[in-house]
Amino acid sequence: MQEISSYLAPRRLDQALQAMADGAATVLCGGTDLALQTESGARHYKAKLLNIRRIDGLTGIEVKADQVRIGAATTVSDIRGNPELATIAPVLVEAAEHFASEQIRNAASLGGNICNASPAGDMIPPLLVLGASVELACWRDGAVQTRLMPLEGFFVSPGKTVKLAEELLTAVVFDRPAADFVARFKKSGPRPALEISTVSLALGARLSNGKLSEVRVAMGSVAPTPLRARHVEAVLEGKALDAASIAAAVASAAEDAKPIDDVRASAWYRGHLVRVFVEEVLNDVRGN
Amino acid sequence: MSVETEIRFKLNGREVSLTVPVTMKALAMLRDKLGLTGTKYACGEGECGACTIKVDGKTVNSCLMYAVDCDGRELVTIEGLRTPEGLHPVQQAFVDHGAVQCGFCMPGMIMQADYLVENNPELTREEAQRGLEGNLCRCTGYTKVLDAVEAVVEAKKCCGRC
Secondary structure, eight states: OOOOOEEEOOSSHHHHHHHHTTSOEEEESSOTTHHHHHHHTSSOOOSEEEEOTTOTTSSOEEEOSSEEEEETTOBHHHHHTOHHHHHHOHHHHHHHHTSSOHHHHTTOBHHHHHHTTOTTOTTHHHHHHTTOEEEEEEEETTEEEEEEEEGGGTEEETTEESOOTTOEEEEEEEEOOOTTEEEEEEEEOSSSSSOOOSEEEEEEEEEETTEEEEEEEEEESSSSSOEEOHHHHHHHTTOBOSHHHHHHHHHHHHHHOOOOOOSSOOHHHHHHHHHHHHHHHHHHHHHO | OOOEEEEEEEETTEEEEEEEETTOBHHHIIIIISOOTTSOOSSSSSSSOTTEEEETTEEEETTTSBGGGGTTOEEEOGGGTOBTTBSOHHHHHHHHTTOOSSOTTHHHHHHHHHHHHHHOTTOOHHHHHHHTTTOOOTTOOHHHHHHHHHHHHHHHHHHSOO
């Protein structure tokens, strides 16, 4: 097991990125996942422990005319309590509302929930239906370099992402949703709090004159990574939201969801739940 | 053994400085380094809330918080709630309503209840229930806990000073 040889808590992003440049830093933010994973032995520390909570500009929610930017170190509580997000992206606030417990929401960061890359990460499906991208920064050629990539392409497998070891996820950005954008999030578990989702589902689409367009559907806990449900999306795209299109969407859900049996639920039950959720969110949008 | 670092922070109103291993959790620091054993270790996984403390005015599970992250911040533990006049109003309400059974979850429960009341003067019973979701009581004594929280909210409304 690697011994930690240094601890750093820089105030500037460039300092943090320089410390990460050799790929030998473990990033600490809220600590709610890192503490558990290192205590259980599921994850080992690298040579440097890098606390990013004190970096200027890594925290905060910025709502501009055309774009929303959420700093990676922003806590889930900050998202839950943000009045602007409640108006323009309530689906994200809804997911924050059902995230773990108050004590964990007060510590856990958005960037951490994404980088942990759990198929059950609750903030991910809503961000996928908002069409979010992640900003990745690193120190290269003597300067801070950033790249923006769609969140959808970020996940590889449980706990694995395409982020390089020298890169830091610095922010999540998404276009401000159109006025006719509708979205829903649902998660399932035996209790409302502190539940690792058995299945989660998010829907986002524009709804104009009863017709759906730019449909995005995202599912959690039904595959090794959170995913976009392309078959369900294709069935709904351009269609009127009625009983027939809802039935077709429900029927196509099995094409996207490839769940497994595990300690929390059977594959059969997950497959059933995801169909129920597709039907419920669509009926809910239709009812309003 | 991992490297150690020196940290300074405010703990229950007093400046503290000490050296901690960088992977030590705030809970272990409070209990084993500073002798404040009011904050309890129970699940060690952020599920039960027995280790709840306040950091910069917000409650967190101290079992998941890295002690190094306390640097420059302000911590309040159950030991810091008591006033020179006696029990804190939330503590007193828990006593008055018989909310305490075995008592092990109480330091965390009271810290979280205080946080909820402090941040929402109009706190409803349902909101208190949701806010206490991260605090488990294995004596299943939630009803009296909620009675106590409701009483604190009501008392605050009447005099505005408690």
